[in-house]
Amino acid sequence: MLNQQHNSHYLSDGKIQKNPWALINHSSAQMTRLQEQTALPVIESNEVSCNILVPLENWINFASILNHATRPLVGLIVDGFEEIETLTSVIDDSGLTPDAIFIDFPVFSDGRGYSLAQLLLRLQTSKENIQLPIGAIGDILQDQIFFYWRCGFQLIIPRTDQNLELCSASLQSFSHAYQPAHCQP
Amino acid sequence: MYQYNAVDHQVMKERVAQFRDQTQRFIAGELPLAEYLPLRLQNGLYVQRHAPMLRVAIPYGLLNSDQVRMLAHIARHYDKGYGHISTRQNIQFNWPHLEQVPDILEELASVEMHAIQTSGNCIRNVTTDHFAGVAHDEVADPRAICEMIRQWSTFHPEFAFLPRKFKIAVSADAEDRAAVKVHDIGIKVRKDQGLISYDIYVGGGLGRTPMVGALIKEQLEGEKLLAYLEAILRTYNRYGRRDNKYKARIKILVKALTPAVFAERVENEFKLIADGPLSVPSERLSYFEAFFAPLTQPLPEPDLQQTQALHETHKADDSQFANWCLRNTKPHKVPGFANVTLSLKRTDIPPGDVSDEQLDAIAALADTFSKGQVRTTHFQNMVLTDVKLDQLKALYEALVPLKLATANTGYITDIICCPGGDFCALANAKSIPVATEIQQLFEDLDYMYDLGPLDLNISGCMNACGHHHVGHIGILGVDKKGSEFYQLSVGGSSRDNASIGKILGPSISREAIAGAVQSVVDVYVENRFENEDFLSTVERIGIQSMKERIYAKPAAQ
Numbered sequence: 162m163l164n165q166q167h168n169s170h171y172l173s174d175g176k177i178q179k180n181p182w183a184l185i186n187h188s189s190a191q192m193t194r195l196q197e198q199t200a201l202p203v204i205e206s207n208e209v210s211c212n213i214l215v216p217l218e219n220w221i222n223f224a225s226i227l228n229h230a231t232r233p234l235v236g237l238i239v240d241g242f243e244e245i246e247t248l249t250s251v252i253d254d255s256g257l258t259p260d261a262i263f264i265d266f267p268v269f270s271d272g273r274g275y276s277l278a279q280l281l282l283r284l285q286t287s288k289e290n291i292q293l294p295i296g297a298i299g300d301i302l303q304d305q306i307f308f309y310w311r312c313g314f315q316l317i318i319p320r321t322d323q324n325l326e327l328c329s330a331s332l333q334s335f336s337h338a339y340q341p342a343h344c345q346p
Numbered sequence: 347m348y349q350y351n352a353v354d355h356q357v358m359k360e361r362v363a364q365f366r367d368q369t370q371r372f373i374a375g376e377l378p379l380a381e382y383l384p385l386r387l388q389n390g391l392y393v394q395r396h397a398p399m400l401r402v403a404i405p406y407g408l409l410n411s412d413q414v415r416m417l418a419h420i421a422r423h424y425d426k427g428y429g430h431i432s433t434r435q436n437i438q439f440n441w442p443h444l445e446q447v448p449d450i451l452e453e454l455a456s457v458e459m460h461a462i463q464t465s466g467n468c469i470r471n472v473t474t475d476h477f478a479g480v481a482h483d484e485v486a487d488p489r490a491i492c493e494m495i496r497q498w499s500t501f502h503p504e505f506a507f508l509p510r511k512f513k514i515a516v517s518a519d520a521e522d523r524a525a526v527k528v529h530d531i532g533i534k535v536r537k538d539q540g541l542i543s544y545d546i547y548v549g550g551g552l553g554r555t556p557m558v559g560a561l562i563k564e565q566l567e568g569e570k571l572l573a574y575l576e577a578i579l580r581t582y583n584r585y586g587r588r589d590n591k592y593k594a595r596i597k598i599l600v601k602a603l604t605p606a607v608f609a610e611r612v613e614n615e616f617k618l619i620a621d622g623p624l625s626v627p628s629e630r631l632s633y634f635e636a637f638f639a640p641l642t643q644p645l646p647e648p649d650l651q652q653t654q655a656l657h658e659t660h661k662a663d664d665s666q667f668a669n670w671c672l673r674n675t676k677p678h679k680v681p682g683f684a685n686v687t688l689s690l691k692r693t694d695i696p697p698g699d700v701s702d703e704q705l706d707a708i709a710a711l712a713d714t715f716s717k718g719q720v721r722t723t724h725f726q727n728m729v730l731t732d733v734k735l736d737q738l739k740a741l742y743e744a745l746v747p748l749k750l751a752t753a754n755t756g757y758i759t760d761i762i763c764c765p766g767g768d769f770c771a772l773a774n775a776k777s778i779p780v781a782t783e784i785q786q787l788f789e790d791l792d793y794m795y796d797l798g799p800l801d802l803n804i805s806g807c808m809n810a811c812g813h814h815h816v817g818h819i820g821i822l823g824v825d826k827k828g829s830e831f832y833q834l835s836v837g838g839s840s841r842d843n844a845s846i847g848k849i850l851g852p853s854i855s856r857e858a859i860a861g862a863v864q865s866v867v868d869v870y871v872e873n874r875f876e877n878e879d880f881l882s883t884v885e886r887i888g889i890q891s892m893k894e895r896i897y898a899k900p901a902a903q
Binding site for chain 1: 353356357360361364368377381384385467497498499500501502503504505506507508580583584588618622623624
């Protein structure tokens, strides 16, 4: 039953995969909420046993103490309302390019992250040094999975109480789309 | 009209299945209300005072007779025998049962109808002139563009959770019968030296902060329309306020940034996507245009003369028929034909309500007289287009017993009115009984015609579904310590000269509101110059004398 232990799995490219991501131990309201919503393991920044998700406000500090030679995959968590310029300047300043960017949806009804994803995906195609998957994290529900997927979210971490098999099945909700998007262009 | 292809049918089937599953999970307690709520709203389903209310989409107000029959069937089998035409040209059913809604959607899908995005914080039904394609004063038929916008906005994955609802209207006619300047986006089609382009207005709207939209883009190239719309929506989705639902509409953002700055942000985004996959090549537009080919061809000269002569004889023989022609028909762009408004505004029924029997009859009349097509209007009436002039008499005689021939289109008793406190959970006050009382005051036809065209609009709360801000006379229901009161305004317009009405003073009691409307009309009649319409008089004399007349009476609170 994936439902019971699904924090160990997530959707990667639309398929149920083992979830390699953990949350960094960082004290903030956002990270406390994400911990509740995802039930992902929380690890210290000096542990490098699994892939690690780090919020934007902690990124520069994290990059400075990370052993870049032996580092794991690192994912950057950003708010849906973040400006692209802020993101790129933090990444530049830190000297650490993330391996994935996860957009945080604090509540499922806040749709800003869908648009931010479009800007990020466009950045990837225009800037050669940024080639990374976009992820969705937070209040991610079965009934919106189809939208995330079409908007180009390659990595989707549904909320911990969601049935991952139903989430995966919902990608088949519609056989056709009326507008170009990252999936089904 | 547009006809579904295999893909459209498949998508509708999948939508019904999706919503059935969501509703079953909700009923079984597996899906919490807060998470089900936006899903049901995006399928047009509200929970109202007595029962759920289902709003069915009528894309840009166009129906075929089979669809009208289906609406009659739904009214009869799932509701209490009637539907209500809304100010977005949709139809609402007030009494369906939640568990039956998926079945209703399945029945609708069988005739190429749905309830998708008729509510919720997403892109709503696109509306246009109810005489689109047949109007004598249009520069182009806007319906192909409307259909393109409908498809682009349907299940748009990026814009399903906007800060607030989003309404788009398109108009290509001189007087602007689609009220584009009071929409989130208003598209005005223009034609310069044979070339179609669009003027884009943004940030208009009613509700608690009524505003007239600002022109942010002139002469947008035809093939860039969808890309430009996407740029507007993306900008709004990113920057529209989400902290306060009363300040979340795009008009607040446009005002806060100023139209110039907003336009600049949109332009920056637009530049990046203008040549992308959203660009609409002319072949693509032609594909849609082919669905809206004219239903009527010009008559040969002898036929035309005969038709016109017969029509004149009919009018000469029957003065009531002649009067109905004068009030409720409009010229068709093809000589020898007319477009007919079926008034849903007779006294004693709520404005915009239509019964199952009437719907069935309208479908049959459409087959006989108007090539099987029917329109709904944002004035909450229905329209039969393409009626041959010499057939008007027979149509009229069929409409009279159906009580669809009230000759009041555009006059004071042709009231736009929301369902109000009788049905709507949001309403502060009833609107339907107020409409009835006013209709009774002006029942004398000679008196009503003497007043000239006059838009009177009533909303039961400040959400303004009854468009009270843009009524020449507007009435807004408010709650005052648990009692129903009404704010009265004058001077609004939704037409090309769009403006927001001015409030006359403190709100007025239920007992006194109809009398106050009478006072406003009296002041107009006493002060007007010959042939001067209501708006011009109000503009010339101001509102002071109306104020004095109303508040000198004990009606004032």
